[in-house]
Amino acid sequence: MSEKSFVMLKPDAVSRRLVGKILARFEEKGLQIVAVKLLQISKNLAEEHYGEHKDKPFFNSLIEYITSAPSLALVIKGDDVISVIRKIVGATNPKEADLGTIRGDFAMDMGRNIIHASDSLESAKREITLFFKENEVIDYDISDNLWIYE
Ligand code: RTP
Numbered sequence: 001m002s003e004k005s006f007v008m009l010k011p012d013a014v015s016r017r018l019v020g021k022i023l024a025r026f027e028e029k030g031l032q033i034v035a036v037k038l039l040q041i042s043k044n045l046a047e048e049h050y051g052e053h054k055d056k057p058f059f060n061s062l063i064e065y066i067t068s069a070p071s072l073a074l075v076i077k078g079d080d081v082i083s084v085i086r087k088i089v090g091a092t093n094p095k096e097a098d099l100g101t102i103r104g105d106f107a108m109d110m111g112r113n114i115i116h117a118s119d120s121l122e123s124a125k126r127e128i129t130l131f132f133k134e135n136e137v138i139d140y141d142i143s144d145n146l147w148i149y150e
């Protein structure tokens, strides 16, 4: 079933100039970018986005990291895209993430794990609304989708 996920290339990904390589992985898989925005995330927005972690010991350093330089926010569409993207992204701890995943290939540290992806349909809806206005998400069809999906 076609779904949308919220994906964010964190400050380390943008500052390390990995945007092109990371987006290529999603495109090559057959997923479709339906919204994109480069932004410097404010403290308020970061705290709201990661609200579920507010009582964790790593919360303050997470907020500092996420607000430290620009991030690239995206909405990506495709069949079962939430779980497909979590697989492409890999485990939270890059040292444990499988090689071939984004975190496994490009990162070393939990606090510099270069990318966020929604973990459920509910989180995706909440996060997309947090970062994008309705008219910034463009629900277009790509004609070669017949070669991606049966
Ligand atoms: P994300 O939300 O960023 O996609 O990451 P995730 O689902 O894989 O992991 P989550 O448990 O939601 O953690 C959010 C982010 O917090 C940082 N973290 N640090 N030091 C630690 O123990 C620790 N645990 C989590 C990571 O940057 C993680 O991506």
Ligand code: MG
Binding pocket: 119
């Ligand atoms: Mg998470």
